[in-house]
Amino acid sequence: MDTIGLLLNTTLVFSTALILVALGGIFSERSGVVNIGLEGLMIIGAFSSAVFTYYGHEWGLGGASAWFGVLMSIVLGAAFSLLHAVATITFKANQVIIGVVINILALGLTVYLVKSLFNGSGQTENLSGIAFTKYNVPFLSDIPLIGDALFKAYPTTYLCYLLVFVSWYALYRTRFGLRLRSVGEHPGAADTVGISVTKYRYIGVLLSGALSGLGGATISLTTTYDFSHTTISGQGFIAIAAVIFGRWHPIGAAAAALFFGFTQALRFQAGLFDWSKSIPNEFLYMLPYVLTLLVLAIAAGKSRAPAAVGEPYDPSKR
Amino acid sequence: MGQQPIVAELKGITKRFPGIVANDNISLQLRKGEIHALLGENGAGKSTLMNILFGLYQPDEGHIEIDGKPVVIDGAGKAIELRIGMVHQHFKLVKPFTVAENIILGNEPTKGIKVDIKGAGERVRQLSDQYGLKVDPHVRIEDITVGMQQRVEILKTLYRGADILIFDEPTAVLTVQEIEELIEILRALAREGKSIILITHKLKEIMAIADTCTVIRRGKVVGSVAVKDSSERQLAEMMVGRSVNFQVNKEKSKPGKAILEVNGLTVQGEHGKAVVDNVSFQIRAGEIYGIAGVDGNGQTQLVEAITGMRQASGGSVRVHGQELLGSSVRQVTEAGVSHIPEDRHKHGLVLDFSVSENMVLGNYYRAPYTRSGILNYKAMDENATKLAAEFDVRMSSIHTEARSLSGGNQQKAIIARELTRDPELIIAVQPTRGLDVGAIEFVHKQLIEARNAGKAVLLVSFELEELYGLSDRLAVIYEGRIMGQMDADEKNEEQIGLMMAGNALGSAASDTALRQGES
Numbered sequence: 001m002d003t004i005g006l007l008l009n010t011t012l013v014f015s016t017a018l019i020l021v022a023l024g025g026i027f028s029e030r031s032g033v034v035n036i037g038l039e040g041l042m043i044i045g046a047f048s049s050a051v052f053t054y055y056g057h058e059w060g061l062g063g064a065s066a067w068f069g070v071l072m073s074i075v076l077g078a079a080f081s082l083l084h085a086v087a088t089i090t091f092k093a094n095q096v097i098i099g100v101v102i103n104i105l106a107l108g109l110t111v112y113l114v115k116s117l118f119n120g121s122g123q124t125e126n127l128s129g130i131a132f133t134k135y136n137v138p139f140l141s142d143i144p145l146i147g148d149a150l151f152k153a154y155p156t157t158y159l160c161y162l163l164v165f166v167s168w169y170a171l172y173r174t175r176f177g178l179r180l181r182s183v184g185e186h187p188g189a190a191d192t193v194g195i196s197v198t199k200y201r202y203i204g205v206l207l208s209g210a211l212s213g214l215g216g217a218t219i220s221l222t223t224t225y226d227f228s229h230t231t232i233s234g235q236g237f238i239a240i241a242a243v244i245f246g247r248w249h250p251i252g253a254a255a256a257a258l259f260f261g262f263t264q265a266l267r268f269q270a271g272l273f274d275w276s277k278s279i280p281n282e283f284l285y286m287l288p289y290v291l292t293l294l295v296l297a298i299a300a301g302k303s304r305a306p307a308a309v310g311e312p313y314d315p316s317k318r
Numbered sequence: 319m320g321q322q323p324i325v326a327e328l329k330g331i332t333k334r335f336p337g338i339v340a341n342d343n344i345s346l347q348l349r350k351g352e353i354h355a356l357l358g359e360n361g362a363g364k365s366t367l368m369n370i371l372f373g374l375y376q377p378d379e380g381h382i383e384i385d386g387k388p389v390v391i392d393g394a395g396k397a398i399e400l401r402i403g404m405v406h407q408h409f410k411l412v413k414p415f416t417v418a419e420n421i422i423l424g425n426e427p428t429k430g431i432k433v434d435i436k437g438a439g440e441r442v443r444q445l446s447d448q449y450g451l452k453v454d455p456h457v458r459i460e461d462i463t464v465g466m467q468q469r470v471e472i473l474k475t476l477y478r479g480a481d482i483l484i485f486d487e488p489t490a491v492l493t494v495q496e497i498e499e500l501i502e503i504l505r506a507l508a509r510e511g512k513s514i515i516l517i518t519h520k521l522k523e524i525m526a527i528a529d530t531c532t533v534i535r536r537g538k539v540v541g542s543v544a545v546k547d548s549s550e551r552q553l554a555e556m557m558v559g560r561s562v563n564f565q566v567n568k569e570k571s572k573p574g575k576a577i578l579e580v581n582g583l584t585v586q587g588e589h590g591k592a593v594v595d596n597v598s599f600q601i602r603a604g605e606i607y608g609i610a611g612v613d614g615n616g617q618t619q620l621v622e623a624i625t626g627m628r629q630a631s632g633g634s635v636r637v638h639g640q641e642l643l644g645s646s647v648r649q650v651t652e653a654g655v656s657h658i659p660e661d662r663h664k665h666g667l668v669l670d671f672s673v674s675e676n677m678v679l680g681n682y683y684r685a686p687y688t689r690s691g692i693l694n695y696k697a698m699d700e701n702a703t704k705l706a707a708e709f710d711v712r713m714s715s716i717h718t719e720a721r722s723l724s725g726g727n728q729q730k731a732i733i734a735r736e737l738t739r740d741p742e743l744i745i746a747v748q749p750t751r752g753l754d755v756g757a758i759e760f761v762h763k764q765l766i767e768a769r770n771a772g773k774a775v776l777l778v779s780f781e782l783e784e785l786y787g788l789s790d791r792l793a794v795i796y797e798g799r800i801m802g803q804m805d806a807d808e809k810n811e812e813q814i815g816l817m818m819a820g821n822a823l824g825s826a827a828s829d830t831a832l833r834q835g836e837s
Contacts, residue, residue: 175426175433182412182423189410192374193424193474194395307413315374 005148007262007269012150013222015261016157017042017215021239022246022253023167024211029248030171031204032184032197032308036099037084038212039236040106044080045073045216047110050124050227051117053220057130066132070156070217077213078206080106085205089198092312103236111229123228124220131221132156156218163211167250180204184306187313197313212236234289241292247303259295263288322349323385325513326371326402326482330380333366337714340366342537343380348482353504353514355528355545357521357557359754361712361724363537364517365407368484371515372404373397384482398424403475404484407491409467411459417470418442418455421477445476449506465496472503483507484515489523490752493613501527519557519754521550533557558756566787568766573790574603577774578624578743583633583643585619585798593619595798596633601743606765606775608789608806610782612818616798617778618660621747624776625657626650627665637743651680654742658732658749660778662725666732669721673713674702676720677735709734710760726757733764744768747778762788782814796820 021038028035035041053069061068084102087093114124132154141151171177182190183200191197219235220227238260246253267284270276276284326348333341340363348354358364369375371382373391381388384400391397397404411420418439427434427441439455446453451469459467468488475483485504489497504527508514516528524531524545531548533540533556540556554562578601585594594616601607611617622628624635626647635642637653645653659665667676678687678698686697702716711730713723720728729749736744746765750758765788769775779785785792786806793803794817801817804810 173432175428175431178415178419178423178426178433182415185412185414186410188408189412189420190423192372192394192404192406192410193478194393194398195424304414 002145002148003269005145007265008149009152010265010268011258011262012153012157013261014264015258016154016160016222017218017235018239018242018257018261019160019164019254020215020218021212021236022242022257023163023250024208024215025240025243026167026171026246026248026250026253027180027204027211028208029204029243029309030184030306031180031201032187032306032311032313033084033088033201033205034095034099034310035081035084035205035208036096036240037081037102037106037236038099038208038239039232039234040099040103041077041081041209041212042216042219042236042239043103043106043110043232045077045213046220046224046231047113047124047216047227048076048213049073049217050127050220050231051113053127053130054125065130066127066221069221070214073213073217074210075213077211077216078209081205081209081212084209085202088312089201089205092314095310095312107229110227114227123226125226127221127225131225154218154222156214156222160218161254164250164254171250176203181306184308187308188315191313191315201313212239215239238288238292241296244303244305245295245299248306256295260288260292263291322351324348325350325385327383327386328367328371328380329383331367331370331377331382332379333363333370333375333377339537341370341377344534344537344539345380346532346539346542348513348515349530350513351508351511352529353508353516353527355524355531356515356517356534357519357524357531357553358534359519359557359724359756360726360752362534362557364534365486367534368404368486368515368517371397372402372484395424398478398480401479401481402484403478403480403482405468405471405475405486405488407486407488409471411467411470413460414458416456416458417453417462417473420459420470421455421474425478442473442477445473449476449503449510451503463496464491465493465499468492468496468500469503472507480512482513482515484517486517487519487752488516489518489520497523521553521755524553525550535559554755557754562755563759564755566762566766568788569770571605571769571790573605574772576600576602577637578776579634579636579639580624581634581636583620583623583635584631585616585623585628586631587619592631593798594623594630597795597798597800598633599793599800599803601774601776603742603774604769604772605790606769606777606788608777608779608785608792609795610779610785610792610814610818611795613780615795617747617795619798620795621657621660621745621776621778624650625655625745648680651739654740656736656739656741656744658729658736658744658746660747660751662728662732667720667728670719672717673706673711673720673723673731674698674716676731677702677705677716679735681735681739705731705734705738708738709764725752726754729753729757729761733761737764737768741773743774743776745776745778748780749777750779750781750784782811786811794818 021042025035025038049069052072053065056065056068084098087098088095118124134152135155137151141147171181179195180200183197187197216232219231224231242253242256242260245256267287270284324347328344328346331341331344344367356364366375370377373393373396382391389400418435421442422438427437442455451473453469453473488500492500504514518524528545530542531545531553532542535557581598583594583597584592587593597620609617619628623630626645630643637655640653642650642653663669678701681687687694699716706716709730711727711734713727750761765775777788789806791803792806792809794801794814796818801822
């Protein structure tokens with residue numbers, strides 16, 4: 001692969017998780033629930049996939065082990081987000097605080113579980129050979145540059161792009177999407193035409209848990225091949241930035257996530273050039289976060305959040 | 319009307335909220351094809367009653383019958399099923415959605431899993447044509463006028479097949495033109511056999527279109543009357559429980575020296591065009607100066623420039639000879655200017671603060687409310703208790719949020735605060751907007767009293783009757799320019815109408831009027 005092809009390919013790898021988690025964030029925020037807990041839900045997903053892929057292999061699932069891990073990350077991500085939903089929707093707790101709690105709880109819980117499951121070790125068993133490998137799409141992967149960039153990717157990346165389309169269609173073309181968005185914009189309007197605000201907000205938050213779980217799984221299964229307390233370090237927050245930068249739209253958020261993924265890829269690729277030797281490594285590591293900050297500061301002012309996001313629905317309030 | 323069958327009946331409805339009985343044993347009958355007005359002061363319990371009929375609240379006692387059968391309406395979904403529709407005062411519309419999307423929401427036609435937005439658009443257009451509503455299904459709510467938004471709300475109920483339509487204060491947000499159109503729409507709906515409940519406190523509208531009127535006072539039914547056998551005065555008395563004075567009583571003004579002097583005031587709009595264009599006038603102590611004009615002709619910007627809320631590009635504003643242009647709002651306030659703002663929610667009150675806190679806004683930093691930088695809540699509460707009694711502000715406690723007060727009581731709270739600050743100049747913009755007759759009478763009395771006490775009053779209003787009743791001198795503003803001014807005794811209503819539409823006074827007359835204003 002030449003440098004540019006490699007750079008684009010790495011971009012896809014890094015952005016896959018961001019896109020999936022951003023899609024989750026969109027479902028939650030479009031329903032009117034701020035989900036700062038995406039990071040924590042990713043941690044749950046990354047942990048679940050690492051653990052259950054390992055055990056799946058132990059239990060003789062063979063090639064299906066990684067998919068078993070993915071399934072469990074989705075289920076447990078959704079289950080963990082239920083905490084968020086119950087606290088913020090049913091009990092009308094502050095959404096930001098609950099999100100922070102989810103992040104702290106997820107990290108503490110998974111680190112503890114890893115230590116108890118793997119004899120005091122700080123990380124799970126290495127999954128090389130069990131986790132996903134890249135899949136070359138026949139013929140298409142032979143196209144110069146584009147083939148390298150797009151068609152030599154992990155199966156989760158292909159799944160991710162399918163989900164971008166599915167999410168867009170669901171949000172903008174189906175009854176479900178219209179109702180979910182109405183609940184996030186004007187819950188009073190939805191309520192007075194007989195739509196259950198509670199039901200759609202639960203669905204929004206649970207989808208964010210499932211998709212963030214899946215996003216976390218792609219990191220364990222395609223990048224790190226294990227899970228430790230540093231596996232997820234800020235990607236959940238970058239995904240939130242992608243949601244905002246992408247104006248709460250699946251395709252916009254995917255484009256934003258690709259950009260952020262590109263900055264991460266750049267960090268690795270830059271190390272390969274001679275001129276970058278004089279730049280301290282720490283600065284390269286900062287790059288994605290600095291760019292996120294800059295982009296949001298410049299562009300985010302123009303984007304408009306769902307009108308009712310962050311507010312518990314109180315039917316008696318005028 | 320008597321022969322028409324009863325379509326809905328409320329029987330002995332009682333609803334209590336903490337500290338208040340909102341509805342006390344209310345009964346009401348609605349007949350097919352009638353327009354039934356529900357009249358009452360702000361906070362009398364009209365909206366609560368209708369929210370019960372629409373299933374948003376549950377009654378504590380009593381029940382509802384639809385077509386003679388007892389029903390339990392436990393949610394908006396159930397109400398819709400029973401063919402009840404409601405047009406809320408604060409529209410329940412999703413702003414970034416299109417008209418069609420808003421109308422079908424909750425009852426979406428689908429093709430497979432796809433929402434059939436094209437089919438929905440056609441259905442909306444068809445309904446819109448049937449009732450002459452002229453609504454375009456594919457524009458976004460945020461891009462259409464308030465009057466059009468209201469028609470979308472009406473279409474929402476019709477789309478769901480509603481036969482009983484509840485309108486909650488439908489004219490509160492409309493312009494005069496839009497109100498006339500709405501009245502036509504209501505008549506057309508009634509002709510088609512729809513039964514309409516119209517919640518309002520505007521007597522003129524009731525006289526114009528309602529068949530029956532049920533009056534509610536402090537949660538109880540005072541009576542139900544046939545409108546054709548009734549009069550505005552009778553309804554007003556039933557509503558407030560005493561005789562109401564429609565005429566404003568005031569002696570001839572005895573103006574003193576000039577308090578406010580505005581000279582050549584100009585405010586630049588967003589597109590470089592002057593929205594306030596070289597405006598000059600004076601207001602003397604002990605007179606009310608009224609500014610008439612259609613909404614949106616620079617009134618808002620003029621007032622904002624005088625009060626320091628907006629930057630002017632030229633001219634001068636003096637109070638007692640002190641130049642105020644370029645001063646902060648606090649400096650303007652301290653120079654003796656009180657402001658009863660046009661939008662009481664946006665500029666008059668902090669809705670989530672208590673009434674007590676709201677009543678010291680603008681004064682809170684002074685003794686006795688603040689001592690050595692520490693707020694003194696005891697002094698604030700004493701102030702609020704005193705003002706609430708003096709200005710008859712009704713609420714469950716001075717510690718309740720301003721949000722939960724009715725519009726009339728919110729306005730009384732603002733007026734109490736602004737008038738007791740001992741101002742030299744009082745600027746009142748649309749001070750009776752959305753208020754019922756009792757509250758209007760009260761506000762007018764307060765302004766007259768302030769003027770009799772030697773204050774200068776600037777009154778900006780879109781209601782000519784209000785201006786005629788209160789003003790000592792009158793000016794008309796059109797596209798940011800004063801078209802002419804006159805003594806209220808010498809007013810010519812026809813000429814004022816012409817000036818409001820942009821025709822200047824005959825040049826001779828205008829010269830005299832201006833000279834009088836400057837003298």
